Amino acid sequence: MxxxxxxxxxxxxxxxxxxxxxxxxxxxxxxxxxxxxxxxxxxxxxxxxxxxxxxxxxxxxxxxxxxxxxxxxxxxxxxxxxxxxxLKQDLDIKVDAVRAKKSKYLPTVLTKDEVFATIQHLSGVHQLLIKLLYGTGLRLNEGLNLRVKDIDFAQNQITARDTKGNESRVTMLPESIAEELKIHLQSVKILHQQDLQKGYSSVYLPFALERKYPRAKYDWMNAVCFSFW
Missing domain, CATH: 1.10.150.130 (Tyrosine recombinase, N-terminal domain)
Known part of the structure; x- marks a missing residue:
């Protein structure tokens, strides 16, 4: 066929x-x-x-x-x-479109006190994620794509995968949020197990890994740490 x-x-x-x-x-x-x-x-x-x-x-x-x-x-x-x-078509002709103007404004950088004040206005998972981003230097997408296996509590470090430039890197896990993160993952694990029982809770696996390891998408260690939907 x-x-x-x-x-x-x-x-x-x-x-x-x-x-x-x-x-x-x-x-x-x-x-x-x-x-x-x-x-x-x-x-x-x-x-x-x-x-x-x-x-x-x-x-x-x-x-x-x-x-x-x-x-x-x-x-x-x-x-x-x-x-x-x-399509395997090489466009030799120069694309001569009207170009968008580059911004001349410098980014606004918050002071340490302003960051802490902002964090205090947040709560729950949102606050924990922002604490993690601020304390580790992770980009937003790196934090949202963080998997359970990427967090090493024993050595207080986090591995950021699928980063800009497609290169993994290791950063520190702040001790100040380690315990809070452990508690969060415990609740995530309960939801993960409940979803598995209902036939859900699979995760995205890149580079054809899903075909190579068909059960890996259900593995707790591959689960995403933060989910907002």
């Missing part, structure tokens, strides 16, 4: 995972390719388009949606990945 050809976004997903890009990069690329192909050009096939259509899309983002320069660059890299890595 012949298999139906994969849809375009499924092909994009396969190409991204073949290159072992991070899960965050995968979500970003698929988001912008969907915006480009499905929403902006109403499912017109990318093979029938080229530099002119890409320029119009990027110009629309800068002029009508007033996106930041970094956001416009994300969209450009995503669409170029579609053509070069999925």
């Amino acid at each position: 012949e298999q139906c050809p994969k849809k375009l976004l499924e092909q994009v997903q396969d190409a991204i995972r073949l290159k072992h890009y991070s899960y965050q990069t995968e979500k970003t690329y698929i988001y912008w390719i969907r915006r480009y192909n499905i929403l902006f050009y109403n499912k017109r096939h990318p093979k029938d388009m080229g530099s002119a259509e890409i320029e119009a899309f990027l110009t629309h983002l800068a002029v009508h949606e007033n996106v930041a320069a970094s956001t416009q660059n994300q969209a450009l890299h995503s669409v170029l990945f579609l053509y070069r890595e999925v």
Whole structure:
């Protein structure tokens, strides 16, 4: 029995995972390719388009949606990945779109007292996550993607995986929140076991690991530490 050809976004997903890009990069690329192909050009096939259509899309983002320069660059890299890595079309023509202006504003950095005051206005899991980010230097996505196996209470350290640049790194686990984090994980484990009994609680595994280890997605050590949905 012949298999139906994969849809375009499924092909994009396969190409991204073949290159072992991070899960965050995968979500970003698929988001912008969907915006480009499905929403902006109403499912017109990318093979029938080229530099002119890409320029119009990027110009629309800068002029009508007033996106930041970094956001416009994300969209450009995503669409170029579609053509070069999925459709195998190398766009030799320079994409000459209206470029979004780079921000000239310096970021606002909170003082130590301001950070503590902000934390005091939070509670529960949200407060614990912010404490963890502040105490470890983890990025937001690194904190949200943290797995149980990444936390080493014995050595007071955390391993951040699937980071920017797709390289793992180790950072310290502040002793001030270690006990609070243990209590949080105990409650998460109870929910994890309850979900398993109902047939839920599987987690995302990158790089075809789900096919190689089909039961790993149910393993407690692979469970995500923080979930807000």
